[in-house]
Amino acid sequence: MNGLIKKKIKGTCFILPAFLVHLVIVLIPACSMFYYAFTKWNGLNEPQFNGLDNFRRMLTDYDFLFALKNNVIWMSIFLIVPLILGLGMALIFTKIGKIQLLFRSLCFLPYVVSATVAGKIFSIFYSPYSGIGSFFEQLGIRGLADFAPLGNEHQALYAAAFVDNWHWWGFVLVLMMSALHQVDAALYEAAQLEGANSWQILKNVTLPQIKPTIVSYFVFVIIAAFTTFDYVWIMTQGGPAGATEVFSTRIYKTTFINFEAGYGSALSLSVCLLALSVYFILKLVQKRGREQL
Amino acid sequence: MKKWIRVLLTAMLTVSLAAGCGAQAENNAEKQDSPQVQTGQDAQSPNVQSDGEKKEINITWTNIKESQQQVWQDYVIKPFQEKHPDVTVNFQGIPDLQNTIRVQIGAGAGPDMFYMDSIDIPDFASTGHLLNIEPYREQYGMDDFMFDWAIDSTEYKGEMYALPHSVEATAMTYNKTLLDQLGKEVPKTRQDFVDICDTALSAGLIPISFGYSGENILLTWPYEHYITCYAGGEKTAQLLKGEIGFDDPDIKGAFALLKADWDAGYINDKKSGAIKNDEARTLFTNQKAVFNFEGPWLTLVDTPPGTWEFEWGQCAWPSMKDGMPAASAITLGEAIGINADTKYPDLCVELMMDFYMNEERCAQAVAAGFSTPARSIDASNYPEDMPEQIRKTLDVQDQNMNAESVGYAPWGFYPSKTAWFLNDNLDKVFYDQMDLDTFLIKAQECLEQDLADGYVFAG
Numbered sequence: 001m002n003g004l005i006k007k008k009i010k011g012t013c014f015i016l017p018a019f020l021v022h023l024v025i026v027l028i029p030a031c032s033m034f035y036y037a038f039t040k041w042n043g044l045n046e047p048q049f050n051g052l053d054n055f056r057r058m059l060t061d062y063d064f065l066f067a068l069k070n071n072v073i074w075m076s077i078f079l080i081v082p083l084i085l086g087l088g089m090a091l092i093f094t095k096i097g098k099i100q101l102l103f104r105s106l107c108f109l110p111y112v113v114s115a116t117v118a119g120k121i122f123s124i125f126y127s128p129y130s131g132i133g134s135f136f137e138q139l140g141i142r143g144l145a146d147f148a149p150l151g152n153e154h155q156a157l158y159a160a161a162f163v164d165n166w167h168w169w170g171f172v173l174v175l176m177m178s179a180l181h182q183v184d185a186a187l188y189e190a191a192q193l194e195g196a197n198s199w200q201i202l203k204n205v206t207l208p209q210i211k212p213t214i215v216s217y218f219v220f221v222i223i224a225a226f227t228t229f230d231y232v233w234i235m236t237q238g239g240p241a242g243a244t245e246v247f248s249t250r251i252y253k254t255t256f257i258n259f260e261a262g263y264g265s266a267l268s269l270s271v272c273l274l275a276l277s278v279y280f281i282l283k284l285v286q287k288r289g290r291e292q293l
Numbered sequence: 294m295k296k297w298i299r300v301l302l303t304a305m306l307t308v309s310l311a312a313g314c315g316a317q318a319e320n321n322a323e324k325q326d327s328p329q330v331q332t333g334q335d336a337q338s339p340n341v342q343s344d345g346e347k348k349e350i351n352i353t354w355t356n357i358k359e360s361q362q363q364v365w366q367d368y369v370i371k372p373f374q375e376k377h378p379d380v381t382v383n384f385q386g387i388p389d390l391q392n393t394i395r396v397q398i399g400a401g402a403g404p405d406m407f408y409m410d411s412i413d414i415p416d417f418a419s420t421g422h423l424l425n426i427e428p429y430r431e432q433y434g435m436d437d438f439m440f441d442w443a444i445d446s447t448e449y450k451g452e453m454y455a456l457p458h459s460v461e462a463t464a465m466t467y468n469k470t471l472l473d474q475l476g477k478e479v480p481k482t483r484q485d486f487v488d489i490c491d492t493a494l495s496a497g498l499i500p501i502s503f504g505y506s507g508e509n510i511l512l513t514w515p516y517e518h519y520i521t522c523y524a525g526g527e528k529t530a531q532l533l534k535g536e537i538g539f540d541d542p543d544i545k546g547a548f549a550l551l552k553a554d555w556d557a558g559y560i561n562d563k564k565s566g567a568i569k570n571d572e573a574r575t576l577f578t579n580q581k582a583v584f585n586f587e588g589p590w591l592t593l594v595d596t597p598p599g600t601w602e603f604e605w606g607q608c609a610w611p612s613m614k615d616g617m618p619a620a621s622a623i624t625l626g627e628a629i630g631i632n633a634d635t636k637y638p639d640l641c642v643e644l645m646m647d648f649y650m651n652e653e654r655c656a657q658a659v660a661a662g663f664s665t666p667a668r669s670i671d672a673s674n675y676p677e678d679m680p681e682q683i684r685k686t687l688d689v690q691d692q693n694m695n696a697e698s699v700g701y702a703p704w705g706f707y708p709s710k711t712a713w714f715l716n717d718n719l720d721k722v723f724y725d726q727m728d729l730d731t732f733l734i735k736a737q738e739c740l741e742q743d744l745a746d747g748y749v750f751a752g
Contacts (some may be wrong), residue, residue: 043399044420123506128564129572129581150506151567153724237507240566241724256392258713259416 041262054266075225086172119234368658443667459664464588502582504573521700523547598680621693624705708743
């Protein structure tokens, strides 16, 4: 017993310095957001308590509600596209022997490119004068010569999401491959002996076995989708006409461009609570999934 | 042994953490002890501050080119350091300057001096973060040689809170070679302008090159031109004084005309939202566009002489309505804020005033590609070998600034909430995401809020 207490004290001592740094740099500023969310504050003056005004304003803030819609679209894209791509390619790669390493590395390559670099490069690709549009024009394909998705309010969000997907799906591939490697080979053998076809094996063996990984992926994507910022900011800063505005860009603009730090804190707090709610719901689903397994 | 190493490492980490906090506390204490505002006499006698310590002044500016930084070094910093060898001046250009500065200053830190737009002065001044320049105003006789309206633009509640660094008069930059090819003259009226734009479109050219992707703040250029040349400077002044609203027929008409010109494809073929401003400049450089929204800063500072292989010119933006003259908007291009917490307020003011007061040095700096200071410079002070591009720009700017009719550029005169709203939402009108009436109603709400917060028009 004595030894256990000593061990705990030792462990605490090791954690303490890092925890103190975390407390000062992350926890205290994060908690201060709760206070500022109920104030009128421009980031420079003394915050003035204004009750629930910021939250009332949020309900009629068209830009914020539009950002919410965009975040949901963004989240839907990332819940579906990289997963299908990653899982699909992982299923193929696990069957092609040693050469899979080469393909896996090639697919993973975009993940090591920084968001800034990828965003800038794709901005050039998307330019109507120096990108894909002008390439089509040179080929004489007039119909695609006007391809300028970042200047089109209906395409810009998908164009930015495409770049993030391009960057991200290689990681999902690796994640899914490692999950597939952990599936007990005996289960596949048993299914084959029972005469199951490929689709039945996928549906009844593979997917249930990698379900915890998929749910973890969902949790991760949902949180990441609520906080996505880099690609949108680098490529469009929420434009054109607010078409790519997401929570983070709206919060950033509100706080650091319009200098409404109090309202920005209220927006941040709401997003934080929203993400937490979704996180807990998914954790519940994950727990039930484990119980079923 | 291992146990002792663990204990030692833990102790070291804890001590260094505590030491870090301690150092900050000491710095803060030192800052509080240091004199916050010194007398004007001290500024004239820097030796009063010479106590053997190495003094350091940090200037933070926008992310300007190396050649621009060199001009700062050659004409502002070096001459000052020759006079004050004990002072080190660090000049740093950073992207996203305004946000960074606000966070730093708000946290009680930040550089000694920094670039700022005059529309941000009330926020900083009202919270005590800017040094009050008023004591230095008389000492350096600023009113004797600096433009009155530029000084007014730096005032908050009747007192100066920033140094007016540079002034500009907006302009239309045009490609004369292309105009000649199209058989057109430089436009003076709305009809001329529309005629050229339509002819340019038919010839496969872009009438006006303009890109604002990721930089909504640049939308300020088009609406400035349209308000100035459709509603006029007087109406703009009335609007900003709260005497008329955004629903005034002339103000509304200016925005409606801008929207119509966007729909007609005059403004970069409606692709401005897809390209950055750099690319729009490249289009103009490569003779794909006839006009450019940008004014003197483009040819004084941002485009090295000799880059354009065509005949070009600058003039006031053409009239957009019968009876309204072609006009430019004047504005304070750059202001310099001095941190109220600086240890060396006198030296900071002196650093810039030494430059502004020396007409010859100002002229040399401008000839080397510097923004035009907020003072008049006699033409005889400019060097003989000054690049023709700069001489031409200065002539046009001088002419536009002294014209009978001038407007007021938003980035120098509009209150901040209103300016940010217009910049952030104008393209929603372009893209039909917001109708013009709603846009103007919301702009009016912002203006009323600004006026209620104490904004005073400085024009």
